[in-house]
Amino acid sequence: MKSSKLIHIVSCHAEGEVGNVIVGGVAPPKGDSLWEKARWIDQDQKLRRFVLNEPRGGVFKHVNLLVPAKNPKAQQGFIIMEPEHTPPMSGSNSICVSTVLLDTGLIPMTEPITEFVLEAPGGLVPVKAYCEDGKAKSIEVNNVASFADQLDINIEVEGLGTLKTDTAYGGDSFVFINAQDLGFEIKPDEAKDIAEIGSKITAAANQQLNFTHPTNSDWNHISFCQITLPLFEEEGIMVSRNTVVIDPGKLDRSPCGTGCSARMALLHAKGELKKGDRMIGRSIIDSRFDCSIVEETMVGNKNAIIPSIRGRAWITGTHQLMLDPEDPWPEGYRLSDTWPIKQ
């Protein structure tokens, strides 16, 4: 057995969405800030291809790279690699990273609550971890400032006609569609169809609607389509059943932390939720995030909220990735059967 590379990974999932964490074997990327480091990873592509392409990865995974924090208020920095994007922030990934840091002892655990600050490329993420018997039972993150952008705007989608949408940012950028307008109930056996239609909607939204983050002009596209059912009530709390279509065409198995943040920002803008209100996020596999609006704030000249997201994660494995120097596919490969072509 020969290997010219050895990358150490702790595998984890948060409410069903895989967010693996690279804990060793990769030198910190170039850049003076977390954002610049994330751009470097995004442009270089080599690490993403090695860990996410077959045979080592797959489109359903995300991989997080731990890097030293730049901001003195933060204990740990991390860069999120999704199949296509290197986003400012991700709820499920920040929950996986926090769980791995605590459950493997990289950050000392204090029971019943451990508090620390993560630094994501999109900003600081305060973490409150609820710990019991040596396990981080659930993680509450205060997400970056989230805001509604365009409300009740029509887009034309080939084969689907005119659709009424909203756009919002919750650590990443979303176009929202009512599942009932597409005839979906958001069930696992609809996943293939939802992924195909959602990818078309994201592509159409990027052609017809503009999105630019008011204080970070580098983020100037819509990343995801979020398909939602109308809110309903469970135990006196509003429930958002949703699924988020992640480029190039897979569904978030978790309720999507940035997605729930963006939806709360929308509901806040529409007067349906206010500061202090709670919301339950429900995913396509019925997993759950507990969300709330913590603060009202501004992003540039836009009204915004600070959302909190609470969810659970579990370590599923440890992994050493290797590369035989004679392997003909050092950067792996992708096929359109399981890795859809970006629309």
Added chain:
Amino acid sequence: MRWKKTITMVEAHAEGEVGRIVTSGVTDIPGDTMLEKMNYINQVDDSLCRFLVFEPRGYAQMSTNLIFDPISKEADIGFLILQGDKAHAMSGSNSICLVTVLLETGRIEMKEPETIVTLDTPAGLVRATATCKDGKCVRVSLDMTPSYADQLDAIINVEGLGKVSVDIAFGGIFYALIDPSQFDLKILPENARQLVDIGTRIQRAVNEQLDISHPELKSLKGISYTMFVGHDDEGEMKGATILPPGRIDRSPCGTGNSARLAVMEARGQIKVGQILKARSIIDSEFQVEIIAKKTVAGKSGILPRVSGRGWIHGIHQVGVDPSDPYPLGYKVSDCWGDAFDLLS
């Protein structure tokens, strides 16, 4: 970190197709033969299969192999292949991964320039010859199941496609071999989803419209897979086997090429001893040949041999936290495909 179960795997791929080998954490599966062990997983308890294969610990485009002390005295190792639908009896690419891992991690002593490893499988003994150099298993050659052409140029009616011509052949399991030029399609990675869609529709039609059975293996009825068979720009054989519920074999496919060789022999397109290149959708390559003619179940058939290369790409320990609500995992149709009706 708390785990109530830990299983270690060495991960390898053979010409692009992933076969993970469980090296610790599974002691035994009930059964006095490899076939009984396979039937135990398929008929009594598939929890280990689900745990290893489904998300979040596994994914659609790979297999996980369990290894055992061999039952047969002539064999060096016993093994079973776990996939998303069930445990399978034999696979060329997984045998190549297995032999590569056993030799390169020292479980079986490597002898250069050649090591013979005999595999005890539910389908019988398989003899693997490994070419070894400088501590690396460079190539694994497998003598495959005797194969034969069953029906040439069978015409079927396929929903949305009209009349389609296929060859039916046995290569350890039954295949429908399809010329993709009928649909103006090339075997390329960007066409994978379209090939899967057409292949699954053809598989349904073949099993409805053609009578396919093995004279000796009574339980084997109908085709298990479809395989697109074409040629690349260099004129070499190129193939893509469709694996329900919705993906393509990344390797050129051992059993599929055995079936293809039988059809080529029946058409007079290949001679015994002639070595050909058989490429996959990602342009990886097996060398394939007919080593002898052989009567199979009263039909004129062949003894096929395929060889290919394997590479180790990781070591993986999977576990389960006692509070994890998904100890048996989940599969969602976006990544797994939706032709669940074709799983037997």
